[in-house]
Amino acid sequence: MRLVIQRVLSASISIDGGPKESMGEGLVVFFASSLDDGLPSDEAINKLASKTAKMRIFNDGDGKMNLSAEQLGFGIMAVPNFTLFAETARGNRPSFSGSGERQHALDAFERYCEELERYPLARFIKGKFGSDMKVELINNGPVTIIVDTKDW
Incomplete structure (x- = not known):
C-alpha cells in the first residue's frame, strides 16, 4: 500500500458532482493498494492509520515539525487513488496493471478509513472509491510524505 500525505491549510472534495465537503488545517492522504498487497492484514492497516494520525509533521512552538x-x-481527508501505482518506465502512457485488484483495494481503503475514524480529529472526510472526485487543497509548506508498506 502507498500513501501520499500532504500537510494542508484547508481542503475540500466533491464526489460525482455532489456538494463540497470541506475541512480546515490537517492532512490530505491519497491512498492506493498494489497488486502485490492482496488483502492486507489488520496489522498493516492499523499501522498505516496510526502512522497517518500520529505523524509529527506540524510545527511546534519552536517551529520544529x-x-x-x-x-x-486537526482534520484528515482520505482519498482513494489507484494512480499512485502507475508504471511509467515504458512509453508515455502510464500503465496501471500494478494497481491492486478492485475488491481488495476497496476493502483496504474502507478498513483504513474505519481505523482513522477512531482518532480524535476535528473532521474526517472520506473520498469514494471508484468515483470522480474533485479535490482542492492548499498545501502548507509544502510538506509531502510518501509512506509505502514495501519499505517496512
Whole structure:
C-alpha cells in the first residue's frame, strides 16, 4: 500500500458532482493498494492509520515539525487513488496493471478509513472509491510524505 500525505491549510472534495465537503488545517492522504498487497492484514492497516494520525509533521512552538494531526485535533481527508501505482518506465502512457485488484483495494481503503475514524480529529472526510472526485487543497509548506508498506 502507498500513501501520499500532504500537510494542508484547508481542503475540500466533491464526489460525482455532489456538494463540497470541506475541512480546515490537517492532512490530505491519497491512498492506493498494489497488486502485490492482496488483502492486507489488520496489522498493516492499523499501522498505516496510526502512522497517518500520529505523524509529527506540524510545527511546534519552536517551529520544529514535532506535532501530529491527532495531537492538534486537526482534520484528515482520505482519498482513494489507484494512480499512485502507475508504471511509467515504458512509453508515455502510464500503465496501471500494478494497481491492486478492485475488491481488495476497496476493502483496504474502507478498513483504513474505519481505523482513522477512531482518532480524535476535528473532521474526517472520506473520498469514494471508484468515483470522480474533485479535490482542492492548499498545501502548507509544502510538506509531502510518501509512506509505502514495501519499505517496512
